Amino acid sequence: MSSKPRILTVGAYGQVGRELQRSFSDAGEITVRDRDTVDLAKPDEVRAMVRSAAPDIILNAAAYTAVDRAEGEPEVAMAVNAQAPGILAEEALRTGALLVHYSTDYVFDGSKTGPWVETDKPNPLNVYGTSKLAGEEAIRQVGGKYLIFRTSWVYGPHGSNFLLTMLRLGRERASLKIVDDQVGAPTTSVELADATRAIVSGALAGKFGDVPNWAGLYHMTCGGSVSWCGFAQAIYARSDAWLHGKTPVVTPIDSAEYPTAARRPLNSLLSNEKLSTCFGVQLASWEAGLDSVIRRLKDDLPGL
């Protein structure tokens, strides 16, 4: 690609979308779209959006991510998480554009001992996971130039996420009960966006060879593993400046003691070996990722 590529970022104001905007800000001519300009549940709007932007790269960070609400709205979840990505893939194939899409650890049922690899058989436990798996399959069926990155436990400096919820609850409550039998890798939107930029730039520059060498599905998470309870404790250990010594007491509980509409996998750990072998890219450990998001929050929101 000789001139600067046209980049269409969909879901541009979600957690990952905002960081993609930052990371790709000098990578090309950027068009951003979110719910205020397109309804991804409407196929005609999805197609029209791509045709009018005529992108070389589509970064799809949009998704129906309300995991519990999805149990009661399976049609909307399927439209946004499965049909819309399929249409993005068809439009990308038509013009030879690259489609980048994100999926989730929730495609697995959590029953494996050890990290899940890309060739493991998915078996989602909930509507959200089912719809995201259908989105992966829709893209794969269309084929072409695509990258699907399955990630887990996403959080960052913006949006609705576990870190910001814990900081708020830490100021409001003296004690909290947090699930300790679900294990995963908390992954920052910042790390995800920067790794995506590195891989997309390399792929389009021919660093990884022809398209069939690199197009496909990859796991992409921060390194290490922790339970939600351990993650909460790590957050509070780094948040003294905001909590003024009033760190809440965190009590570990089992998932059974915290019933939710959607079932969640106990083991959400994804192996990043394929990502590192194919692209030479490795995300930070979850602890280093957390340190860096906390640093950024302290700069942006000193009084939080």
Ligand SMILES: NC(=O)c1ccc[n+]([C@@H]2O[C@H](COP(=O)([O-])OP(=O)(O)OC[C@H]3O[C@@H](n4cnc5c(N)ncnc54)[C@H](OP(=O)(O)O)[C@@H]3O)[C@@H](O)[C@H]2O)c1
């Ligand atoms: N969050 C996680 O823990 C997690 C874990 C694994 C994988 N992922 C995947 O990572 C990707 C990015 O997730 P994220 O955490 O950045 O999600 P997010 O913060 O919830 O952002 C998703 C964006 O999509 C938009 N959107 C939803 N429905 C739409 C519709 N019908 N039309 C137009 N826009 C719509 C949302 O707009 P509104 O804000 O207006 O709804 C929001 O801006 C997704 O593919 C997600 O499945 C996330």
